[in-house]
Amino acid sequence: MSGQASIPLVLMRGGTSKGLYLHERDLPPAGQARDALLRRLMGSPDVLQIDGLGGSRPITSKVAVVAPSARDDADVDYTFAQVDIESGRVSYNGNCGNISSGVGPFAIDERLVPAHEGVTEVRIHNTNTGKVLVARVPVSGGLAEVTGDLAIPGVPGTGAEIVMDWSATIGAMTGRLLPTGAPVDKLTLEDGRVIDASIVDAGNPVVWLRAEDFALTGDERTEINDDRDLLALVREARGKACVLMGLCADWRRGDTDVPAVPFVGLVAPPLSYSTLNGQRAEAEDMDLRLHLMFMNRLHESIAVTASISLAAASRVRGTTVHDAAKSRRPGAVLVGHPSGITDVSVTVDDDTSGPEVTFRSLGISRTARRLMAGRAFYP
Numbered sequence: 001m002s003g004q005a006s007i008p009l010v011l012m013r014g015g016t017s018k019g020l021y022l023h024e025r026d027l028p029p030a031g032q033a034r035d036a037l038l039r040r041l042m043g044s045p046d047v048l049q050i051d052g053l054g055g056s057r058p059i060t061s062k063v064a065v066v067a068p069s070a071r072d073d074a075d076v077d078y079t080f081a082q083v084d085i086e087s088g089r090v091s092y093n094g095n096c097g098n099i100s101s102g103v104g105p106f107a108i109d110e111r112l113v114p115a116h117e118g119v120t121e122v123r124i125h126n127t128n129t130g131k132v133l134v135a136r137v138p139v140s141g142g143l144a145e146v147t148g149d150l151a152i153p154g155v156p157g158t159g160a161e162i163v164m165d166w167s168a169t170i171g172a173m174t175g176r177l178l179p180t181g182a183p184v185d186k187l188t189l190e191d192g193r194v195i196d197a198s199i200v201d202a203g204n205p206v207v208w209l210r211a212e213d214f215a216l217t218g219d220e221r222t223e224i225n226d227d228r229d230l231l232a233l234v235r236e237a238r239g240k241a242c243v244l245m246g247l248c249a250d251w252r253r254g255d256t257d258v259p260a261v262p263f264v265g266l267v268a269p270p271l272s273y274s275t276l277n278g279q280r281a282e283a284e285d286m287d288l289r290l291h292l293m294f295m296n297r298l299h300e301s302i303a304v305t306a307s308i309s310l311a312a313a314s315r316v317r318g319t320t321v322h323d324a325a326k327s328r329r330p331g332a333v334l335v336g337h338p339s340g341i342t343d344v345s346v347t348v349d350d351d352t353s354g355p356e357v358t359f360r361s362l363g364i365s366r367t368a369r370r371l372m373a374g375r376a377f378y379p
Contacts, residue, residue: 004377004379005377005378006376007022007026007037007376008374009021009373009374009375010106010109010370011053011371012105012106012368012369012370012371013102013369013371014098014099014103015098015101015155015304015366015367016059016153016301016302016339017059017062017096017098017099018055018059018060018062019063019064019099020038020041020062020064021106022063022066023066024065024079025067030079035081035090038063038083039088040052040378041053042061042083044083044084044085046085047085049061056085057300058294059294061082061083062080062082062083062096063080063082063099064080064081064102064103065080065081066106066107066110066112067112071125071132073125073132074124074132075107075123075124076103076113076122076123076125077125077127078125078126078127079128080092080094080095080096080099080100080128082096082259082260082295084259084295091258091260092128093128093258094129094173094204094205094262095129095131095203095305096303096304097203097204097304097305097307098303098304100124100126100133100304101162101304102368103122103135104120104122104124104136104144104162104368105137105162105370106370107122108139108144116139117140117142119136120137121135121136121137122134122135122137126169129169129172131168133165133168134164134168135163135165136162136163137162138160138161138162144370145160146160147159147160148160148161152342152365153275153301153341154300154301155367158367159367160367162368164304164363164365165362165363166203166304166308166364167361167363169308170201170202170312170362171202172201172202172203172204173205174205176201177200177316177357178199178201178316179201179205179244179245180244183317183319183322184196184198185198185199185241185244187237187240188240189237195209195210195213196209196210197237197241198316198318198319198321199241199245199262200309200312200313201309202309202312202359202362203305203306203307203308203309204263204306205245205262205309206262206265206305207237207241207262207263208313209264209266210266210268210324212268214230214234214266216266216268216291217271218268218269218271218291221276221298221338222276222300224298225297231296234293234296235255237264239252239254241262242262245262255296263294263303264292264293265309265310266292267288267289267290267320267324267325268288268289268290269325270283270284270286270287270289271283271289273289275338275339276300276338281336281340283336284328285334285336286326286328286334286336287325287326287327287328287334287335288314288321288324288325289336290302290335290336290337292337299338301337301338301339301340301342304364307335307342307344307364308344308363310335310344311344311345311362312359314333314346315359330347331345331361344363345361346359346361347359347360347361
């Protein structure tokens with residue numbers, strides 16, 4: 001096509017996110033040329049991403065780069081990229097669990113790993129964190145199965161269950177479950193208030209704050225995105241937590257130096273509320289209520305890596321999550337979020353306390369679906 005080049009890719013939904021899945025062999029080497037191409041494919045910078053494939057939300061402006069792995073303990077290497085909508089910045093600091101759930105089906109359908117009828121186990125080395133996660137993907141006829149009866153909040157209908165094991169991702173970014181060594185740290189805000197923060201690194205690091213410290217009751221929805229004062233406070237708390245983690249020297253540079261990770265989670269005790277699609281979520285069906293902030297916007301559901309961090313935090317005494325959560329079912333934490341209630345599995349060897357807790361299981365089930373395969377054009 002005159003004036004344009006093209007590249008093969010697959011557009012996939014992974015969990016409650018959507019992104020571009022590409023073979024590493026088709027891309028320029030990691031660096032400025034690759035980032036420029038990803039920006040152009042997404043249509044960033046532009047709030048609508050109208051001249052690209054992005055969907056004008058952080059959860060639809062994501063990329064998975066996949067290649068065969070040279071590691072003995074992995075089948076594929078997977079690099080996650082977050083393309084900022086407004087600035088066009090391409091960030092690699094951290095992983096996306098929802099996009100991760102599409103990597104196994106992509107690897108099977110693209111013949112990067114042998115398909116085994118029934119269930120195929122795909123060992124995924126995430127290059128962003130250096131951790132290996134395992135996807136157990138249902139397979140039929142040599143391809144990843146799509147149809148099934150698993151429903152996940154935030155996705156219409158049902159799909160085939162992909163079981164994701166994240167138990168080997170403790171300390172994904174910092175090397176420690178509790179990066180500061182403490183279950184709770186004190187953050188002093190510029191207005192003089194002191195608030196509690198639990199920084200927990202599993203799947204990805206997340207800064208867990210109490211919703212009540214931000215005058216939230218737990219039944220708020222997307223109006224949070226229009227509350228500039230609240231967003232400024234969340235940004236400040238996140239920046240100061242980044243300083244404690246050694247990710248930046250000045251809290252004001254948190255958005256610039258580490259734009260995507262850590263997330264911020266605002267936790268509250270269980271509460272009945274209406275979901276984004278108008279259904280009721282009842283307090284007795286959840287362990288806690290969550291507002292997750294991702295790139296200074298309310299996440300419409302819950303990021304998989306954040307659910308992993310939250311489940312881990314729920315088993316460490318003294319964290320803000322542990323204090324807020326009720327325990328309704330052994331081996332699980334039930335998280336109420338804007339789209340519904342998500343069930344995360346978690347069991348530990350010693351459920352008493354401290355940063356040395358050992359996890360026997362830490363995971364979540366997702367669905368994924370190939371939406372389109374072809375060539376994307378760019379000037």
